[in-house]
Amino acid sequence: MDNPQISIERIKYLKRIKRQKEKILAWQIGILVCFLLLWEILAQAGIIDSFVLSQPSRIWKTCLNMAQNDLQKHIGITVYETLAGFILGVILGTALAFVLWWSSTISKISEPYLVVLNSLPKIALGPVIIIIVGAGTQAIIFMALAISLIVTVLEMLNGFQNTDKEYIKMAQTFDATKFQIFRKIVFPYNIATLFNSLKINIGLSLVGVIAGEFLVSKAGLGYLIVYGGQVFQLDLVMTSVIILAIVAALMYEAVALLQRVVMKKYGH
Amino acid sequence: MAVLDVNRIQKKYQAENGEITALKYIDFSVEKGEFISIVGPSGCGKSTLLSIIAGLMKPTSGEIVVNGEKIEGISNRIGYMLQKDNLLEWRTIYNNVVLGIEIQNNLTSENKQRVNQLLKTYELYDFKEKYPSQLSGGMRQRVALIRTLAINPDILLLDEAFSALDYQTRLTVTNDIYQILKQERVTTLMVTHDIPEGISMADRVVILSYRPAVIKDIIPIEFGLENRTPLNCRKTPKFSEYFDCIWKELS
Ligand SMILES: Nc1ncnc2c1ncn2[C@@H]1O[C@H](COP(=O)(O)OP(=O)(O)OP(=O)(O)O)[C@@H](O)[C@H]1O
Numbered sequence A: 001m002d003n004p005q006i007s008i009e010r011i012k013y014l015k016r017i018k019r020q021k022e023k024i025l026a027w028q029i030g031i032l033v034c035f036l037l038l039w040e041i042l043a044q045a046g047i048i049d050s051f052v053l054s055q056p057s058r059i060w061k062t063c064l065n066m067a068q069n070d071l072q073k074h075i076g077i078t079v080y081e082t083l084a085g086f087i088l089g090v091i092l093g094t095a096l097a098f099v100l101w102w103s104s105t106i107s108k109i110s111e112p113y114l115v116v117l118n119s120l121p122k123i124a125l126g127p128v129i130i131i132i133v134g135a136g137t138q139a140i141i142f143m144a145l146a147i148s149l150i151v152t153v154l155e156m157l158n159g160f161q162n163t164d165k166e167y168i169k170m171a172q173t174f175d176a177t178k179f180q181i182f183r184k185i186v187f188p189y190n191i192a193t194l195f196n197s198l199k200i201n202i203g204l205s206l207v208g209v210i211a212g213e214f215l216v217s218k219a220g221l222g223y224l225i226v227y228g229g230q231v232f233q234l235d236l237v238m239t240s241v242i243i244l245a246i247v248a249a250l251m252y253e254a255v256a257l258l259q260r261v262v263m264k265k266y267g268h
Numbered sequence B: 001m002a003v004l005d006v007n008r009i010q011k012k013y014q015a016e017n018g019e020i021t022a023l024k025y026i027d028f029s030v031e032k033g034e035f036i037s038i039v040g041p042s043g044c045g046k047s048t049l050l051s052i053i054a055g056l057m058k059p060t061s062g063e064i065v066v067n068g069e070k071i072e073g074i075s076n077r078i079g080y081m082l083q084k085d086n087l088l089e090w091r092t093i094y095n096n097v098v099l100g101i102e103i104q105n106n107l108t109s110e111n112k113q114r115v116n117q118l119l120k121t122y123e124l125y126d127f128k129e130k131y132p133s134q135l136s137g138g139m140r141q142r143v144a145l146i147r148t149l150a151i152n153p154d155i156l157l158l159d160e161a162f163s164a165l166d167y168q169t170r171l172t173v174t175n176d177i178y179q180i181l182k183q184e185r186v187t188t189l190m191v192t193h194d195i196p197e198g199i200s201m202a203d204r205v206v207i208l209s210y211r212p213a214v215i216k217d218i219i220p221i222e223f224g225l226e227n228r229t230p231l232n233c234r235k236t237p238k239f240s241e242y243f244d245c246i247w248k249e250l251s
């Protein structure tokens, strides 16, 4: 900034950084390609059982096949359910964390319940959820919500409570109301916490959705996996798992992208 | 009439493992436009006293009277500048400076103009749209001061507000700030560990005892200089006399 003319040292430094990045990317792609090649060759040679473990070429074929049918529909359903559970979880979780931050009494009273709920495997509640809300999309979204909600509450509450006390005291010297303190200090202070929790949540929601789809077994990638297993079409299972991995990665990246955009405005 | 009356203040802190008497008996008053320095041993209750005057904390007994009115809770006639600048990193300098008036729902065009004027006086106007992390320590301290002055307080409380600065910056910042405060006729109470700094700015120095604190002495400071500044009064012979006197009382 001080020096509009970029120095030679700086050019060298930037080049080195760039080369380093390229090297890492090359390695990453290389490992993936090697893995796929090895898998294909071992399967072709009959060293691994391609009926159980499938093989890249068969996965590719299945993929093309499914694309003719209703693959998009299943992906769409899973993504929709995940996003619904995710957004509900974030909004409800943040709202609950706000309430617990507001009242330390409520927060202390609910502490043991939160701890128990947090360690309880929510998937165990699956059958109950299905009976209560019905075996459909709602049950699956509910499942995703159940898995991500408590984590969000705990994470956000922890962030809120650890806001720099001096900042709060500073706002108090201007006679800020509790709500003003939240809006002007505590919430913006925790934007980074919020995004960390978003990143964890998108993954957790997906776990909830897949578990829900296993149980409800009507549509979605989770359903395809269960179905493939039942009819011994392991190509279908493998293909669905790989598509699931790609979907998960894309959703995570979307959150990370959102974070970068917001942090540019809010960060520093 | 005094602007500020600190009447028979006592403060005990309650905790599960016992009770701490921080302030035993504090009683003094301050005239309009006066600059009071408060010195005392570490942990004697100086910050406690300022917090009580600011209304952030209730005294166990006694009362604070501002302009003849007993204050309950936080008064917007009092500006309190804490030791840390506490600039919000996600706000621009301008948005940091208006935080106080924003909280008090006083973002009038008149106040905005005042803020801009203050930014110009303190040579921060060009940094208006920058972020705190892009400023030096001295600049940040000045931003924090403007944020406090923006609410137009009658009484300003400073709690070791300059201790984070290096010596050089500290001398210039206190010099600048002193002149602005005198110009605006702001009544100021400043807590400091630095005795020379306390003397250089004060009209009176209040010396507190070890905890539980009482007022050990109040020393009027008078150099007889025509155009007194914190820098030029340090050169007078009287300055070291005051220093010796306060030093003795403190030890
Ligand atoms: N919230 C609190 N609860 C209990 N005791 C406290 C609390 N705040 C301060 N004290 C005690 O009161 C005494 C006075 O504290 P205070 O912070 O006012 O001192 P100080 O003179 O400002 O000290 P320093 O010069 O180190 O800043 C200390 O002994 C401290 O332990």
Ligand SMILES: [Mg+2]
Pocket (backbone or CB within 6 Å): B046, B047, B048
């Ligand atoms: Mg203190």
